[in-house]
Amino acid sequence: MVQELAPKLRLLVFTDVDGTLIDHFTYRYDEALPVLAILKTLKVPVILNTSKTFPETRELMEELGLNSPFAVENGAAVFxxxxxxxxxxxxxxxxxxxxxxxFGRPHDEVRKAFLDVARSYPIRSVLDMDDEEISALTGLPPERIPPLKSRMFSEPFLMEGDIQPVIEEFSRRGFRVLKGGRFYHLLSEGQDKGKVVEFVRRLYGGAVLTVGLGDGKNDEDMLRRTDLAILIPNPKYGYAPVSVSPLRRARCMGPKGWAEEMTHVLRKTLPLLSVSRET
Ligand SMILES: [Mg+2]
Structure with missing residues (x-):
């Protein structure tokens, strides 16, 4: 006889990419692959939630063999x-x-606001840098630069010095600035990685347990809205200063930390994910 023990609990994993699922410097993800394979077997959706663009993220989805929804450019759109x-x-x-x-406004509006503010402040868009400079900043090979530049909703940029007046200037115009692992990102108000969590969770409905993993300040909105929030340390700045509670701090960086933490999550939740057993 098969007895129903508990309602089926659906696990949804929302994860940042750079510095979290893949290594900050090498962009490798080998250490996460065994756990990703287990999640695939369990049919747990792994939802990439990144500041990367559509072509960059779609390519990574293919490499990882994922067939889940994914969100790009800091929550501007979920595909x-x-x-x-x-x-x-x-x-x-x-x-x-x-x-x-x-959720985000089109790139030409974001770009226009950026160029207006760039007249008064020393901000430099990554889109205005040549490929060589971007390669030096990111460690990406030349063939990966066009997908990085193919933005639909946001403007990545750099600035030396005090960013606060710039943040305020953009805010007055209806835009916000987020700090990613390498760059600042200019986005429209009303879009963030947390909105993606809310949207996808609502779409699934029912008993859902959400897990969020990230390494940056721009992951804060996502971590705030997931049931289990996991912060991965970054090799450049350690633990990002996010105010999320409760928050689990991974021991290891990048895909190693990701794999350890997801193994822990699976150990804890696997009994809840099974819906029946022979009696
Ligand atoms: Mg990151």
Whole structure:
């Protein structure tokens, strides 16, 4: 006889990419692969939630063999693979077969605000740097620079010195600045990585347990909205100063920390994920 013990608990994993699932410097993710394989077997969606662009993220999804929704440019849009269930109630854009739900304003508006403010402050957009300089800053090979520059919603930039007046200037214009692992990111108000968590969780409905993993200040909104929030240390600045409680601090950096923490989460939640047992 099969007895139902508890309602099925659906686990959803929301993860930052750079410095979290993949190494900050080498962009390698080997150490996360065994746990990713287990999550795939358990049909646990791993939802990449990153400041990267659509082409960058889609390529990584393919490399990792993931077929989950993914969010780009700090929560500006979340994309669902064709035929994915649950299906979002709206499709603001369709891109290469993916249905995109958009929260951010278009890049030309963000760019215009950036250029206006750049007249008064020493801010430099990554989009205005040549490929060589971007390679030196990111460690990315030349073929990975065009996908990085292919922005639809946000402007990555650098600034030396006090960023606060710049943040205030953008805020007056309806934009916000987030600090990522390498760059500042200019985005429209009303978009963030946490909104992605809310949207996807609501779409799944029912008994859902969300896990969030990130290493940056720009992951704070995501970590605040997940049931289990995990902060991965970064090799450049250690633990990002996020105010999230409760918060679990991973011991190791990058994919090693990611794999250790997800192994821990699976150990704790696996009994809850099984819905029946022989009696
Ligand atoms: Mg990161």
């Amino acid at each position: 669902f693979p064709e035929g994915f269930s649950p299906r979002p109630e709206r499709c603001d854009i369709v891109l290469e077969g993916y249905c995109g739900v958009v």
